[in-house]
Amino acid sequence: MADPPPELSILTVGIEKHYGYIRRQIEMIDALNPGARFHLIAVDNGAVGEPVLTLEDPRAEVLAGVDPEPLPVPGRGSYHHAAALNMAVRRVTTRYALVIDPDLFVVYRNWISDCLAHVKSRGLAFFGVPWHPRWYRKWRDFPCVHFLLIDLHQAPAEELDFTPAIVEDREQDERPLQLWLKKHASVWYARSVVETRRDTGWKLRERFRDAPSELILPLVDLDAELTRPKHLQTARGRWLERLVPRRWRFLPADGTWLAPQDAPGFGAEAFEQLEPEMFVWRGAPFAFHMRRNVRDRVFGRIDQSLEEADLAAVLAEARKPGPWLDWRLGGTVR
16 A cells, blocks of 8 residues: 655755755654655755755755846845745645755654644644744744744645845835934834844745744843843843833743753753754754854854764764753653
8 A cells, every 4th residue: 555645845945055954954854753754845046957966865856946146136145045935835735834944953853743743733824933032133923934834725835925025124224214323323223123124934924924823932042142232231231121112122022932041951062062043842952053154154153064073963962862852841751
């Protein structure tokens, strides 16, 4: 008897520096989800016409990427990524589609079956991770494309549009009032752009704002990760910040994040060098996000060979049973 078709399609978009990550993704999926059935669609956005990326896996389909030349120059990377997702999602034939960044790695055991069961039992249209609170200009309270599971019966593929509005956002920043605030009242300028940046996937939030959705909680170290503006560096400054209406507040709302001391499962030594964004679900480590582009551009992580060794060590640790993966809030172990 033939196996039933898979319920899940996994979509990922990468360029040349992500090829190794995509192969590691498949290895991690197989290691943590024995017997799970899925279809992988990988878009090689570093190649036009014919893909360069090869995946020796019958479950995988590799598509050539989108030509970036016609796309806007400001924010071209985001427009390029979005165009590839728009192309890929329309090739999905399963009910559920998972959009995942090549450098986000799930470490939760049996996550495919557990996430699908959760989405079905809750009737969710969207389930995934939010923008990490350090990026307070991005939207809150709705998943982003770093890890986004979609029920295509509730949010049909033909209605999904991942296109950003970065050009328009930058034009807004050039208005006289915004320029004056930048120069003379930088904190007020920063408050004025909280939750205003319309990056890849923002249209999903606008179109499906009322659809049932749920977030996987980020792990946030306020002392290390939310230090700008500078008043956030002190306990008093953070207390005062919580008095500000949420629309203009830099800090995330209570209940939308966890502190490191509340999630010791991510305290493993293996994470100290990587310093990724981390996410917790059901009281357990769920995923970590390398943010390759940010690490290169903002954090100055230029020696990728050292980072690859650290990543290999973390993934090797995640593939074997251990207390840091089995830990749960309240001491409950699956």
